[in-house]
Amino acid sequence: MTEQSNIVNVFIPCQMDMFQPNSAYSVMTVLERLGLHCQYFDTPTCCGRRFHWEGEIECAKRLGIEMLDTFGRNKLPFIVPDCGCAGYMKKYYRQLLENSFSPPELRTFTQHVYEMCDYIVNVKHIECLDNTFSHRVFYFQSCSARNLYPQNDAPEILLRNTRGLDLLTDPDLQGCCGANGRFAMANPAAAEAMTGEIVQRIYNKGAEYVTSTDIHCLQMIDAYKEAHDVGIEVIHIADILKGQ
Secondary structure, eight states: OOOGGGEEEEOOOHHHHHHOHHHHHHHHHHHHHTTOEEEOOSSOOOOSHHHHHTTOHHHHHHHHHHHHHHHTTSOOOEEESOHHHHHHHHHHHHHHTTTTSOHHHHHHHHHTEEEHHHIIIIISOOOOOOOBOOSEEEEOOOHIIIIISOOTTHHHHHHHTSBTOEEEOOTTOOOOOSOOHHHHHHOHHHHHHHHHHHHHHHHHTTOSEEEESOHHHHHHHHHHHHHTTOSOEEEEHHHHHHOO
């Protein structure tokens, strides 16, 4: 029997599930190598963040209720490989779902939501995963990682302790990649220019790969570099932590 302390719930963001399912397997692999038993339920399909930003509050609320009905009763760590989704649930669910769940239920759930790297470094106190990735990698800290789910330097700690990885960063790179759905759709030229500026700075650093904790940003960067034939690869941090 698996001890309760070794069980975690895992939620795979919808954009990873739809477009990069191999990264979802990397998430599971990384956590299981730590001796954790991952529980995954395919009923909740989305955290509701994008609907909330679009003003579809009732739809966001239904998705949030589904999330808590599935995961909120067992008080287990709730691991999300995306700062945007994890930060949204931690910050907005208490108000969004205040008429559907009691304050203690909402508080317990949101306190147990963790972005994957934050959970590994700051909860499990593991800073090295014994993984190898022999490339020059730029870590892009997304807007969500800076503001919605500020997690200190957990991703950078894990990347620095990856064998063979040459970590590149740029403290002055504080802009948005343009991945916000409403903004990008309403202002495509501006969004592309924002993405292009970031991609060019990363390329100028000599990076072979760019990584992040946010699947939405990585997909925006990947679309730009494919359209403009920029010679860098895009990879989710879970795929690096799984190792080569």
